[in-house]
Amino acid sequence: MIENIWSGRSRLYLLLLPLSLLYGLVSNLLRLSYRWGWRKAWRAPVPVVIVGNLTAGGNGKTPVVIWLVQALQQRGLRVGVVSRGYGGKAEHYPLVLGPETTTTEAGDEPVLIYQRTGAAVAVAPVRRQAVEALVRGSGVDIIVTDDGLQHYALARDIEIVVVDGERRFGNGWWLPAGPMRERAGRLKGVTAVITNGGTALPGELAMKLVPGQAVNLLSGLRQPAAELENVVAMAGIGHPPRFFNTLQQQGVVPLKQVAFADHQNYSAERLQSLTTPGQTLLMTEKDAVKVRTFAAENWWYLPVDASLPASDAETLVAAITALSSPQRRRPSAR
Secondary structure (H helix, E strand, O other): OHHHHHHOOOOOHHHHHHHHHHHHHHHHHHHHHHHOOOOOOEOOOOOEEEEEOOEOOOOOHHHHHHHHHHHHHHOOOOEEEEEOOOOOOOOOOOEEOOOOOOHHHHOHHHHHHHHHHOOEEEEOOOHHHHHHHHHHHHOOOEEEEEOOOOOOOEOOOEEEEEEEOOOOOOOOOEOOOOOEOOOHHHHHHOOEEEEEOOOOOOOOEEEEEEEOOEEEOOOOOEEOHHHOOOEEEEEOOOOHHHHHHHHHHOOOOOOEEEEOOOOOOOOHHHHHOOOOOOOEEEEEHHHHHHHHHHOOOOEEEEOEEEEOOHHHHHHHHHHHHHHOOHHHOOOOOO
8 A cells, every 4th residue: 555655656645645744844854954954964983875765765875885885994994883772672772783782782784784794783763872882882984874865964975875766756745645754865975875776866875685595594504595495585674575575586486475563573384384384484584583582494695795886886886995095084073
């Protein structure tokens, strides 16, 4: 239903326009309050890179964060990642992730980023607190924020926006009549636009998600997804059809496809009920980090990596790396 409304295929969005106009008014006033100096953004002592989006729903933002963190690490930088930690609830904030941190505490995306990159990761509803915790405790050279484009209380040096190349901006309206957090004109002021799939427009960086081999959650065994038998596919991400389409492109024809809400919490009983003996449950890596403690032998996940043209990737990463030179480090802000 919501996809039909946001895409413009359903005219029910007209009923929601009053709420969208209110959302847009509040959003613009908030942004202008920082631009005009009514509110003051806090600036970290190290460069801050925002990886965010203009729309609600899955655009491929987290794979971009992982790609960027790994690229900066390869250049010798100590990278810290901050997130709001959506879907998690910690006893205290800021929460700096460790090997035993659960998705219940930190949310699924921060745990995934931590496990994939080994970077210092902190979550807090107030991102400044997460940044301060990493700068104080981990000695990071640069901060990458997972989401937070609209969190103007945190000053930033680089803004990267990830766009779904197939869905783009739907009907173009603010939430809830459309998918927009901010209107498309906001792209004119960002550093880079990375377009996930579809067709990148002039000036945008084309990206695709490249799947790896399927991984068994218990044994760690890897094999091509197409070799798995009697697959039941499940996805609890912002846009589940993307995962299902990826499986089909890999030659996997699931017996059934089960879509869950983004950041869905699972129980062993619920997931075990999706398959019968002889069937294989195949999920996203984002789902896998939430179910490792009670995984069954027939549960697998499919990791994906963001891939950008080498020249575009090098130019972007080089520009970000240059910000972290000792000559450009700032004194601590209070």
